[in-house]
Amino acid sequence: MTFLLQTALLARRRILETLRQPIWVFMGMSVPLMYLALFAPLLKPLAGGPGFPGGSVLDVFVPGILALMAFGSGMGAGWIVIGELESGVIERLRVTPASRLALVLGTVLRDVLMFVVPAVLVLVVATPFGFHPHWAGLAILLGLLALLTAACSAGSAALGITLKQIGSLAAVVTGLQLPLTLLAGVLLPLSLGPGWLQGLAHVNPMYYAVEAARELASGTLASAAVAEGFAVMGAAALLAIWWSTHAYRRAMA
Amino acid sequence: MxxxxxxxxxxxxxxxxxxxxxxxxxxxxxxxxxxxxxxxxxxxxxxxxxxxxxxxxxxxxxxxxxxxxxxxxxxxxxxxxxxxxxxxxxxxxxxxxxxxxxxxxxxxDIEATGRENLVLQGRLYGMGRHETERRADELIERLDLAPFCERIARTxxxxxxxxxxxxxxxxxxxxxxxxxxxxxxxxxxxxxxxxxxxxxxxxxxxxxxxxxxxxxxxxxxxxxxxxxxxxxxxxxxxxxxxRGRYPAAVTITPRPGFADLAAVAALLGREPLVREARIDGETIRVDLDSATTGMAAIFALLRARGVEVQGVSLREPSLDDVFLHETGRSLRDAGAPPAMEAIAS
Missing domain, CATH: 3.40.50.300 (P-loop containing nucleotide triphosphate hydrolases)
Incomplete structure (x- = not known):
């Protein structure tokens, strides 16, 4: 009970902090919309071809963009954590009896919210342009990708506490970002690629999320890919949250 | 104070x-x-x-x-x-x-207002909502935070x-x-x-x-x-x-020609509260155990001997004297080597 209250209080603090910086809310929404407006049209000629079965290219493209949004919403956590290490906020909170898990989850919940709200907006915007929504599948999809956001948020926070410097964090995160997103097939399905690329993708946890997201978006709710996606993302989120909690708990020099 | x-x-x-x-x-x-x-x-x-x-x-x-x-x-x-x-x-x-x-x-938390900071802190310590609000009001009053507590702490x-x-x-x-x-x-x-x-x-x-x-x-x-x-x-x-472990240092400058420095120093050295009296150029330096009572005794003695004084300065012991005595360095100069600083910060 205390733990839930603390988590809610800390999430509320984070949400207020975000709402006070509307520029970030605006940026979070504009990036996916730009992909839809400026990149998706390039895919038009591919409709019906390999990798794009059936009707609209958006049916394949939108789930990938959602996965990219989920990834991006989480990865900012480390920057905030480093700022708070420097201003002493984390040290102050660590001297209170607040649960260390609640400290982690407060940020994770805000990041999940900051993924879900723009994601719904993207779905609503994409529908009149030929995206075929299967709302039950999309609801489950948002749940799956929320796990991806949680994993990224907790992982990024843990990295921030461990590395303590913006420069190092930026190097690690940008170093991870390209291979993780490219090898997940967020922009184009990896089934278009050669066998070695598809094989390599199987070591990338995010690949399973994107595969499952495409199935869910097409209305397939029960499939091996969906089960795999949840298993991999669930494990990644748990592992990252454990790591982050451990980082908060551990003595920091 | x-x-x-x-x-x-x-x-x-x-x-x-x-x-x-x-x-x-x-x-x-x-x-x-x-x-x-x-x-x-x-x-x-x-x-x-x-x-x-x-x-x-x-x-x-x-x-x-x-x-x-x-x-x-x-x-x-x-x-x-x-x-x-x-x-x-x-x-x-x-x-x-x-x-x-x-x-x-x-x-x-510089992204939150002062009041929000206080309320969150209280609630993380398990205080109830009303109790926390009351306590926040009390602290805002006591620490004079009222003019700015509704503003973001960044400002x-x-x-x-x-x-x-x-x-x-x-x-x-x-x-x-x-x-x-x-x-x-x-x-x-x-x-x-x-x-x-x-x-x-x-x-x-x-x-x-x-x-x-x-x-x-x-x-x-x-x-x-x-x-x-x-x-x-x-x-x-x-x-x-x-501080009391270390002497107060008094420097007495007699008027030129008005005293036999060596004789006065010797007399001062026999006073009970004086640890040491020595001649330093045209002045006499006296180490005193207690500045207040010691000074009174010195003045009484000088007057009795008819020594006309041009100036007196007193330096009371400070904690720096304690530090200097215990470590051989002055606190003002004693910085740590950079490696230690990094750890402490």
Whole structure:
């Protein structure tokens, strides 16, 4: 009970902090919309071809963009954590009896919210342009990708506490970002690629999320890919949250 | 203000009472270049309840490391630490409920208002919503936060922010309040204001433990002082006791031709409160055990001998003399090597 209250209080603090910086809310929404407006049209000629079965290219493209949004919403956590290490906020909170898990989850919940709200907006915007929504599948999809956001948020926070410097964090995160997103097939399905690329993708946890997201978006709710996606993302989120909690708990020099 | 602090000291020392903090054999080392660096090398301390206690020492002496162990932020390598009656190593969560902490970097959430900061802090300590609101109002009034507490803390001046941070440290009415270099970077007015606040807290029964590298902060604010250097307590006691161990230096300049310097120096040397009297050029330098009574005796003697005096200067012992005597260095010059600084910060 205390733990839930603390988590809610800390999430509320984070949400207020975000709402006070509307520029970030605006940026979070504009990036996916730009992909839809400026990149998706390039895919038009591919409709019906390999990798794009059936009707609209958006049916394949939108789930990938959602996965990219989920990834991006989480990865900012480390920057905030480093700022708070420097201003002493984390040290102050660590001297209170607040649960260390609640400290982690407060940020994770805000990041999940900051993924879900723009994601719904993207779905609503994409529908009149030929995206075929299967709302039950999309609801489950948002749940799956929320796990991806949680994993990224907790992982990024843990990295921030461990590395303590913006420069190092930026190097690690940008170093991870390209291979993780490219090898997940967020922009184009990896089934278009050669066998070695598809094989390599199987070591990338995010690949399973994107595969499952495409199935869910097409209305397939029960499939091996969906089960795999949840298993991999669930494990990644748990592992990252454990790591982050451990980082908060551990003595920091 | 100094007078009332001194009165507080005697009253409290006389009343005794149990220790708010007890430290025995505390050790801590950190990995550093060329092996481990010992930040604390066996610290023993006892902080009486209801006093302002100062850790005085240069940067890198180990003050911050000690404070971080006392506040559950760091684990000790060895030794026993009892805060508010509880062992820090085995009951960190229970200790956290009884202590407040104001770190060197402050820790106010600059993206939230002062009031939001206070309310969240209170609620994280398990206080109810109404109780927290009431307490926030009380602290806003007492620490004079009202003019700015509804604004985002990012916009605060240094002194305003520090006041908020002290309020954050005491929202839950802790038994012991720890502050790490609380007046670093404050202007004289804000500094005096913070001293007053800490005295008021002390007078209301809170034990206040602070680190400082300012001599006057240790001397005038603290009821007791532990002088720390290279990870050890080199001296401990009330500022008066510590200073009292060292002589006051009086320099007497007689009018030229009005006295036989050697004869006067010899006479002065026989006075009971005089440790030593020697000739230094045209002046006589006298080391006195007690400045006030000693000066009276010196003047009486000089008048009786008809020595006309051109000038007298008195230098009373300071905590720097204590530090100098114990460590061979002056506190003003004693910085830590860069490697130690990095660990302490």
């Amino acid at each position: 100094t007078g009332s602090a001194a009165a507080g000291t005697t009253r409290r020392t006389a009343s005794g009472g149990e220790a708010a903090v007890r430290v025995t054999g505390l050790r801590k080392s950190f990995p550093g270049k060329g092996g481990r660096v010992e930040a604390l090398r066996g610290v023993d301390l006892s902080v009486p309840a209801g006093q302002i206690y100062g850790f005085l020492g240069p940067n890198g002496a180990g003050k911050t490391t000690a404070l971080r162990i006392l506040t559950t932020l760091l684990r000790a390598d060895a030794g026993e630490v009892v805060v508010a009656g509880l062992d820090v190593g085995s009951h960190p969560a229970a200790v956290r409920r009884r202590i407040g902490y104001v770190g060197q970097r402050g820790g106010a 605060y001046s240094g002194g305003q922010r520090r006041r908020l941070e002290v309020a954050l440290g005491i929202v839950h009415r802790p038994d012991v309040l720890f502050l790490d270099e609380p007046t670093l970077g404050l202007d004289p007015q804000n500094r005096a204001n913070l001293w007053d606040q800490l005295r008021r807290l002390r007078d209301a029964g809170t034990t206040v433990l602070l680190t400082t590298h300012y001599l006057d902060e240790a001397d005038r604010l603290s009821d007791r002082v532990a002088i720390i250097d290279h990870g050890l307590v080199v001296a401990e006691g009330t500022p008066e006791e510590l």
